[in-house]
Amino acid sequence: MNVKAGLLDFQKKASEYLTGGMSSSFRANHFSGIPMYVDKAWGPKFRDISGKEYIDFFMCHGAVLLGHDRKEINDAIIKSLNRGYFAGFDSEETLEFAKKIIDIIPCAEQLRFVNSGSEGTLLALRLARGYSGKDKIIRIDGHFHGIHDYLLANNLATKIDLSNDGTRISKVVGRTAGIPDIVDKVMVTVPWNNIDTMEKVLKDQAGEIGGIIMNVIDYNNGCITTTKKYLQAVRNLADKYKVVLIFDEILSGFKTGLSCGQGYYGVTPDICTLGKALTNDVPFGVVAGKKEIMDKIMDPENPVIAGGTFSGNQLGIAAGIAVLNILSRQNFYDEFLKRVEKFYASLQELFVKKNIPAVVQYLGAGFSIYLGVEKQIKCYREFKNIDPDLTRKFFISCIEHGLYFHTDFTISAAHDEVTLGNALDRFETVMNKLRKA
Ligand SMILES: Cc1ncc(COP(=O)(O)O)c(C=O)c1O
Incomplete structure (x- = not known):
């Protein structure tokens, strides 16, 4: 099933009963405009109603810091x-x-x-x-x-x-x-x-x-x-x-x-x-x-x-x-933050390697990717420097390749090295496609 079409179909069906087909107006994805309908969520991942699996960086509006189904x-x-x-x-x-x-x-x-x-x-x-x-x-x-x-x-x-x-x-x-x-x-x-x-x-x-x-x-x-x-x-x-x-x-x-x-x-x-x-x-x-x-x-x-x-x-x-x-467990944050910071550095390196202008901006378990800029975004006025077209294309392609985000990005403790490595591979695929296009 075409995932996007499947979700759109479900939204249409759901809209007969649920206003807009969703329980919160913030549920429609910022980039695709379509709400996600989920069948199952575990650790750092979820599966949508069509059976497609995603690495989850949305983590339910940033609320799932320890992973799904802990x-x-x-x-x-x-x-x-x-x-x-x-x-x-x-x-x-x-x-x-x-x-x-x-x-x-x-x-x-x-x-x-x-x-x-x-x-x-x-x-x-x-x-x-x-x-x-x-x-x-x-x-x-x-x-x-x-x-x-x-x-x-x-x-x-x-x-x-x-x-x-x-x-x-x-x-x-x-x-x-x-x-x-x-x-x-x-x-x-x-x-x-x-x-x-x-x-x-x-x-x-x-x-x-x-x-x-x-x-x-x-x-x-x-x-x-x-x-x-x-x-x-x-x-x-x-x-x-x-x-x-x-x-x-x-x-x-x-x-x-x-x-x-x-x-x-x-x-x-x-x-x-x-x-x-x-x-x-x-x-x-x-x-x-x-x-x-x-x-x-x-x-x-x-x-x-x-x-x-x-x-x-x-x-x-x-x-x-x-x-x-x-x-509160000893070393929880030391280990967790070390892992996420390594991921941010690798992701930033990937953008540099692929020559795509982007800044991976982060603190602790939250991060963002600003596309079209070379320097950190320090205040909102600098949002005008972000490339909206590149941003939309990049994030929609991420969703297609099983990386799920809204506007705030969270990494949970369940995102282990293997999952984050897998996420980097998917990001690389998205970047390669973007460069080709
Ligand atoms: C900073 C901040 N404050 C308050 C809220 C509102 O919380 P809730 O959605 O649980 O009402 C949110 C939700 O996204 C938030 O991000």
Whole structure:
């Protein structure tokens, strides 16, 4: 069966019942435009409904850091199911998981469990506002934080205020149907890695800004990084202007080490959000932070409300404990990161050897391939240098050759040397074809 045609046929059939033929509008592949329909997933691979196998670098939106179908995690979930599944109660395991997170995450003194990343960033904003008593939040142009109204604009590569040279507040771009313009009254979007603009906003709107939210490593746009200097300067401004600093670690969490992006850079926010890899893809989320701020949830006079039917569900708790037990093993990160870095270097060498302009940009378990450029992409304005035609051709050919990506690329611990070697062979085939064409 022609794979693309097979998937398109299935999407057509599915669309009669599922809007757009998918459960999430982010499921349509960024390059092919078609959602993937999967029959089975294991380790670093999956098989689509036509029987074609892929090496998976999508890893379910970056949530599968330990590989699909990992036995220790499955066993923990089954054990939890066998005692009678419940979401509406907490348990001894709930406390065990909370303690483990607090032990490893620098900013975590207390936490609340939620069901998804979007729910986490929504609660984090509410905490920042409730604690500070100020409604406005500064966010970063291009950073994605989930689907709730406050944060769903200026996201991902094509919807960034590319005309902003870094010296001003960004224009609202990519605002989509159903989200009222009124949210602009309480959100201020500024460019990343530019401390002067952020300071100007804090100075001009002092007394109105209650929080700052940012990703610590921007994997949503591939792999754009920052510096300790910038993060520390943001930390200092947050202290100076009494603003709650939130690091969204939903995608960056556990990709560089146990203490996440905040530990990697050595800058501690007031609150952070976690999700995805924390439970290896079981629906879950965490808001963790300073006790004084988290305590606002229990304010007897005027609390920040935080709660939900499925919050802290026991399957997520069981999976999360199993995940942290694996990630905490001695040498886990040493071995894992050594392997992925060797792969990135080999992939970059391949591009050089084949004379195809491309930069493999990476940090920890997340990476990106920017085609048509020779130098690292440091900020979004440089996206205009990427060759869209070459990018599309390259990634569609990758999918045809059994290498699966969306816009963020994750390598899991299940991607062993053999799989990564195999992936490099496939990349080489794609490059050869591209050169011929
Ligand atoms: C950085 C970041 N924050 C928040 C979210 C939202 O998480 P969820 O999809 O679990 O709601 C995502 C999802 O891709 C994300 O990448």
